Amino acid sequence: MIARLLALMITLCCGLPALAADPDDLPGLIEQLHTRDYAAMEQTVNTIAATGDPRAVAVLQALSDGDLYYRKSDDKVFIARKADSGNDLLDPLTGAFVENVGRRDARKIGINNSMRRALRGALGSLTLLSPDPKVRATAAQSLFKSPDPGAVEALGLAIAAEKDEAIRTAMEEAQAASVLLSDSDDATKITAIQSLADRGGRDALSLLKGIPDTATGPVKAAAAEGVESIEAALALWSTAQNIYYGISLGSVLLMAAIGLAITFGVMGVINMAHGEMVMLGAYTTYVVQEIIRNNAPGMFEFSLAIAVPLAFLVSGSVGVLIERTVIRYLYGRALETLLATWGVSLIIQQLVRSIFGPTNKEVGNPDFMSGAVQLGEMTMTYNRLWIIVFALVVLAMLMLVLKRTPLGLQMRAVTQNRRMAGAMGIRTDRVDALTFGLGSGIAGMAGVALSQIDNVSPNLGQSYIIDSFMVVVFGGVGNLWGTLVGALSLGIANKFLEPYAGAVLAKILVLVAIILFIQKRPRGLFALKGRAVES
Amino acid sequence: MRGLVFRAFDRGGMIFLGILFGLILLLALSNLIMPVGHPLHAPTYLVSLIGKYLTYALLALSVDLIWGFCGILSLGHGAFFALGGYAMGMYLMRQIGDRGVYGNPELPDFMVFLNYSELPWYWHGFDMFWFAAIMIVFVPGLLAFIFGWFAFRSRVTGVYLSIITQAMTYALMLAFFRNNMGFGGNNGLTDFKDLLGFDLQNDGTRVGLLFASAMALGLGFLICKAVTRSKYGKVITAIRDAESRTRFLGYRVDRYKLAVFTLSACMAGVAGALYVPQVGIINPSEFTPANSIEVVIWVAVGGRGTLYGAVIGAILVNYAKTYLTGALPEIWLFALGGLFVFVTLFLPRGIVGAVNGSGDGGPSPIMTKVRDWRAARAMEGRS
Incomplete structure (x- = not known):
């Protein structure tokens, strides 16, 4: 339920650029991350994601890795790096070194599991929308390797915006992989299975084989068919390899x-x-x-x-x-x-x-x-x-x-x-x-x-x-x-x-x-x- | 039949056997009777070394029988030797019983180590000596029969035959290196304890094995002598000299060749079986093609087409090998390589051929020179 809500929020934020926060607000938004109120933090994360600012990736990544700290003296937020003594504090936006503080002078910003999920989605949509095509391609590939139902909508948006043919295909495949794990209706899933079967390869095969037994008849049949066609293709490839x-x-x-x-x-x-x-x-x-x-x-x-x-x-x-x-x-x-x-x-x-x-x-x-x-x-x-x-x-x-x-x-x-x-x-x-x-x-x-x-x-x-x-x-x-x-x-x-x-x-x-x-x-x-x- | 036996005991044969057993007897006596430390005492390692040479000589004899008399150059005779050796090794392994490291009364150590739950079927029966003894002759003979059956019927001759015999021993080597063949993989069979109840480390057993080797060599010599001097042997020699012509005369060339090839393989198997208890190990490296080619050079050095030449060649080359690999290990391969080149270029009929001109017909280079010189003297005298 929460995942769905999150996805909805991401959709809202990404889909309505008019509502998107101004990138100039990023420093202010980052300061808002220092809070104990997880609902508010989620809101902020989503707003940050909506800026589409590439600098935000490092910040969200740090938050997800537990490297985002705030300074006790003035409550300012920094990315921390372990140093020989205490921590080095880095500017969250530029990554520039600010100062070295004792271990007690800065504290980690804690997150919970639902935050982690939200962060993953936010990071996915940030990277999927990144202006750098390489980053987008890698993001699509990594989503294909470890599909995330929460990313389906983000992927949909990214696909709509994508101009590069190859990256779009990769995104579509990643979306198909994610759809399989989500609880969408059978028709969508069958389409996804077909697109995976067309892609072929061992990853697609293991995805199709990983469809849970609870799947309904038509989905199962489509998956079995997909597995068969991929296996035939793989056998052909292995002959070629031999x-x-x-x-x-x-x-x-x-x-x-x-x-x-x-x-x-x-x-x-x-x-x-x-x-x-x-x-x-x-x-x-x-x-x-x-x-x-x-x-x-x-x-x-x-x-x-x-x-x-x-x-x-x-x-x-x-x-x-x-x-x-x-x-x-x-x-x-x-x-x-x-x-x-x-x-x-x-x-x-x-x-x-x-x-x-x-x-x-x-x-x-x-x-x-x-x-x-x-x-x-x-x-x-x-x-x-x-x-x-x-x-x-x-x-x-x-x-x-x-x-x-x-x-x-x-x-x-x-x-x-x-x-x-x-x-x-x-x-x-x-x-x-x-x-x-x-x-x-x-x-x-x-x-x-x-x-x-x-x-x-x-x-x-x-x-x-x-x-x-x-x-x-x-x-x-x-x-x-x-x-x-x-x-x-x-x-x-x-x-x-x-x-x-x-x-x-x-x-x-x-x-x-x-x-x-x-x-x-x-x-x-x-x-x-x-x-x-x-x- | 009586004629056959008599032909074997001609003057040359008697001399050969006399020298062989005379020397063996001296060696045995000096090992067993003379006290250790006495200048006339022969150390046990020497007894085993000579025993090993004698098995090599038997192997050389078997190669000489087919190469020197029938013109079949086998570069895979080491395979038959090794198969005979493995048959003996399997018997010796079974004799260890529960004295192995793992103390399993049924399975040899390496099988316990490789998690075998029971003895592979082809290991059954090897706990009985008579069975092993039959296998020592039967397995190499069967392989040679099947191989020869195909090869000689389709008239694979000359270098082609040499190359496929080499491929055969190479394939067997690869096979025996595999752990799951059940022959101990690359370590082979070793750690033998006793043979027919006699402790293999005992001096008496060593001397016994030496005698057995000498007996086998003598018997092999007599068989070869009988075969080559019989009518059958004349056909064999005819095949060597003109195979097509012999065939056109109505002889079934392939059958003659097959028989002599199989006989030769059986002899090689016996040689291998006697070799294993004296060196204490058999492993797949005995199958390497290089080993088989080395046997050929023993025969070539001694003089192919003469039976005692093969024996002399085997003993001489192996003595040189023992000496050189100990004293000057770098030199050995140069010497062996040089020997191959020198013998083929300058001594095509080996030492024996060079000395007395017997062997595969025609006078030797030295005898030719002597006759030319005599003829020249005679001419001078007349004029």
Whole structure:
């Protein structure tokens, strides 16, 4: 009953600006707050709210928080702040420091529960009518999160006055949420339910689910319908979110596997040291960032842009070195290559461990990589988004190199028929070294990307090597499109299994599925056909 | 059948078995008879260490059987080894009874800790040794049979097979790391007390386990010898050298491969089972792909395609590992990595192949040099 009365009063005060007190009276009104008569105090609060003066917010907030004091000597009202000794008194309107008084020299203005409710309504209408659109938006949102039946009318007024489309929608939703808790008639409530159902989201869902059992039939039915439609929408969003997570994981797998698609897919070299090339790329990023931190902290935003080409060069030249010293003696002996490159991987790992130590290294995210964007019910972090973009760009560039450059032409020629290519004047051993270098270099670039989302430690490469092989084998050896499709489908399959099976079991299931798949199609999704297969 | 047995006991086999048991006997005597502190006394840790090496040697033998003779490079044999080890570990856990920290007569400690109310179904029967002993052979064998059945029938060969065996052991590792698998999660099974009633901390039990390992290794050696020297073994070798041709000659290649792969997995399981009581723990890290690849290098160092080469390789590399990880821990991975590269580049048939040129046919590099040199001498003499 009191709430209704209050709402009525707020309506009266807000709705009839002619009656509204002159903002110039605010100092006088504030002095009137010092009273024991709660009915009078309520009247004053409402009058203050009606001024619409933004300065009043602090005063009413202080009153509601129990921070509004009066000075005993002259009964003037101040906002008090706890100080080391006694209280600091602040001017209620400007917030300026006035003086420090002893604890007994100023007293709190007491309020009761009904006052608190009145204050909430008054504050709501003050902020809802604030000239600052940000304040209005926040007020509407906070009312939506914690709806208040007393604010329905205030919201109605604010909606009528609101010019900003987005804020008005927010206010309407807040009003709908508040109506649900009030004792308005069924028709109003059903309209409110529909507007909430249109908004969707988890908050609306919990509001609709929170409708008390005492609700009448039609309201209940409308609420159930609303819940259903929101849940359907949420299920759709969660599917979308899973697909996004899947693509994100897929892009990580793609990054790790593209280089392998060159060394294993195109050259047929089982490079077990591939993971270490990724690791070297990540450590290059670390070194670049360390140098920038120590010498030119302002350049930090560009650290990744500097690290990408450097990582390509570092891993690429290590790759060429490995090819020239080990792998070239082992062409045609795939199993031996596997063992030798495994040995190389152990050496590189231990080398990095000896130089940088066995612990994780701190690699920072530049500003454009941190933060997240909210799309409906989906959260997308910027670092994952950039990695998706980066993986696709690298794949596209690699395809261009293979299809459109002389080096790419020579690589394909050597892959298809080594002796014929040699007879045509291609220096096959040089092409071998460059191809291996290219694959390793791309692995290094992947390392830069992975350093942003994973721990940079000597074991970094180990955790990706099996996944990378799975992607390449699943997608089909010697086919970059296959690698893309393989990486994305493995990523998505993994993320869709996770909610049902948990992360580890999902991974196991995917591994088992690949093992079974290879039985069915030993050459992967997109198998090369023809003589090349026979070797 | 008699022919098969006789073939196993050829001169090389007898020499191998003689050396093996001679050394084991000496070690056992010096541990049990010589008083502690005597210069000829072998400390118990040495007995267990040699026992561990022997189980590794059996594992290497099983890898050599499929890689050296059939050309199947398994990078997942550690999985069969670990499964055998887990079967033994489960028996040993059940033997603890109510002597555990929580004193539960039925449930092992980790299950009490993880709030299990009763024993998972697959733990039943492991309180009986004969059952555990069957499982030690049966579980790895069954996994290998199913895996091989799919893989060999669809003609997954070469590196593809290597990669999926690696994926298999990786998947098993992830699975065994899970706490709710009921295998002790990441701590594995440990704190064993006794085996068949013998206290595992006792010197006598240790020596007994050493003998058991030597027996298993000897038996495995004889089986491999018998298999590879039989007609069946000739087909296996033919598959290694020219799989398609063997198939075209009418042999069911997939069945031969499946049989030898399963046999090899059973041997690996036995090796694992003997390994566990000697080191006192089994945990999921035994499944790591790196372990399985390491086994391959033991075989490669010793010389694949020669059975005693695999044994020598396993013992040598592991001795080097024990020494280096103790004395110069930084160096070990460099040495192991270097070994992989060096052996594949310069000793494709391992130490044994380099020394005497036997093994998978053809003379060794050293013997070739010697023959060339002789031929040159002969030419000089004639002219």
